[in-house]
Amino acid sequence: MPIRPPRGFIDETDPRVCRIGLPAPPWLVNYADLMTEMVCFFIILYALSAALNKNVQNAAQQVRGLMRNGELKGAVQVDREGLKISLEEQGQVPFFQSGSADTTPEMEEKVAKIAPMLKKLSEQQDIIVEGHTDNQRIHNEYFDSNWELSTARATSVTRLLTDKFGLPAARMGAIGYGEYRPIVPNDTSEHKAKNRRVVFFVKNAPLGGNAKGPPAAGKAATAAVAPTSSSLPGVENGAPSGTARPGAPPAEEAR
Numbered sequence: 129m130p131i132r133p134p135r136g137f138i139d140e141t142d143p144r145v146c147r148i149g150l151p152a153p154p155w156l157v158n159y160a161d162l163m164t165e166m167v168c169f170f171i172i173l174y175a176l177s178a179a180l181n182k183n184v185q186n187a188a189q190q191v192r193g194l195m196r197n198g199e200l201k202g203a204v205q206v207d208r209e210g211l212k213i214s215l216e217e218q219g220q221v222p223f224f225q226s227g228s229a230d231t232t233p234e235m236e237e238k239v240a241k242i243a244p245m246l247k248k249l250s251e252q253q254d255i256i257v258e259g260h261t262d263n264q265r266i267h268n269e270y271f272d273s274n275w276e277l278s279t280a281r282a283t284s285v286t287r288l289l290t291d292k293f294g295l296p297a298a299r300m301g302a303i304g305y306g307e308y309r310p311i312v313p314n315d316t317s318e319h320k321a322k323n324r325r326v327v328f329f330v331k332n333a334p335l336g337g338n339a340k341g342p343p344a345a346g347k348a349a350t351a352a353v354a355p356t357s358s359s360l361p362g363v364e365n366g367a368p369s370g371t372a373r374p375g376a377p378p379a380e381e382a383r
Contacts, residue, residue: 131245132319144262144365147272148294149371152351156287172304178243179304181332183212183249184206184211184249184330185206186245187211187245187246187248188204188206188211189244190206190245191213192204194241194298195314199214199241200241201217201218202215202325203214206334207234209329209331209332210330210331210332211329211330212327212328212330213327213328213330214325214327215238215242215312215325215326215327216322216324216325216327217234217321217324217325218234222234223235223238223324225265227268227270227271227277228270229277229280229281229283229284230284230287231284235287235288235326236292239285239288239293240291240293242328243289243293243295244293244296245277245293246289246293246328246330247293247295247346248266249330250295250296250299250300252333253299253330253331253332253333254299254300254301254329254330254331255289255295255299255300255301255329255331255354256300256301256303256304256329256331257282257285257286257300257301257302257327257329258279258303258304258305258326258329259278259280259281259282259285259302259303259304259305259326259328260278260304260305260306260307260309260310260323260324260325260326260327261274261277261278261281261306261307261323261326262307262310262314262320262321262323262324263307263310263314263323264320265322271307274306274307275304275305275306276304277306278304278305278306278307279303279304280304281326282302282303282304282326285326286300286301289308306307310323311323311334326360360361
C-alpha cells in the first residue's frame with residue numbers, strides 16, 4: 129500500500145519530483161546559477177568594504193593631495209585589507225637618528241600632517257604602525273638586528289601618535305618587518321632611503337563588529353619587545369651582522 133504524503137507535500141508520483149537517478153528539473157540549473165552569483169556578489173562587497181568606506185576614501189584623498197603638493201613623499205593604497213599610508217624620507221633629512229629609534233623633527237612634522245585623519249579613523253578602526261629598514265646590518269648594545277630596530281621605530285611613532293596627538297592607545301599597534309619587505313632593491317642610496325619607511329595601516333572594521341568606539345582599555349600592542357625611543361640615545365655605529373658578538377669590527381653607519 130503506497131504511503132500517503134503529509135499535508136502540503138507533493139506526492140512522489142508527481143512529475144515535478146526528481147527521482148533518484150533521473151535528470152534534475154530544468155529550473156534547478158538557473159536556481160544554482162543565481163545562488164552562485166549571489167555568493168560572488170557578497171564576496172565582492174566584502175573585498176571592497178574599504179573602498180566603500182567614506183572616511184577611508186576621504187583620508188586617502190587628503191594624503192594624496194599632500195603628496196601632490198610635495199608636503200609628503202610616499203604612497204597611498206586602499207585594498208580589501210584597509211588603507212595603507214607609506215611615508216618615505218625626503219632629501220637628506222632622515223626620519224630617525226642614525227642607528228636609533230629616536231624620531232627627528234622631520235618625522236614629527238610629517239606625522240603631524242596626517243595625525244588628524246588617523247585620529248578620526250581610529251574612532252572605528254584599528255591602526256598598525258609598520259617599521260621598515262634597509263639591508264644595512266646593525267648589532268649594538270641596543271639592537272641585535274634590524275627587526276628590533278624597525279620594531280622600536282614603529283613603537284616610537286605609535287607613542288608619538290598617542291602621547292602628542294591623542295590617538296586611543298587601545299586602537300594602536302606597532303610591528304617591525306626589518307629589512308625583509310623592501311619595495312625596491314637595496315642597490316643604491318636612493319633605493320635604501322625608499323625602503324627606510326613607516327607605514328600606517330588602517331585595518332578594515334570586521335563585519336558585524338562593534339564600530340562605535342575602541343575596545344576595552346589597554347596599552348598599545350607591540351609585535352616584539354624592544355626599547356622605546358625615550359630610553360635610546362643615538363648610536364652612530366653598528367656591527368656587521370645580527371649574529372656578531374661584542375668586540376666584532378664595526379660596520380658602516382646603519383639607518
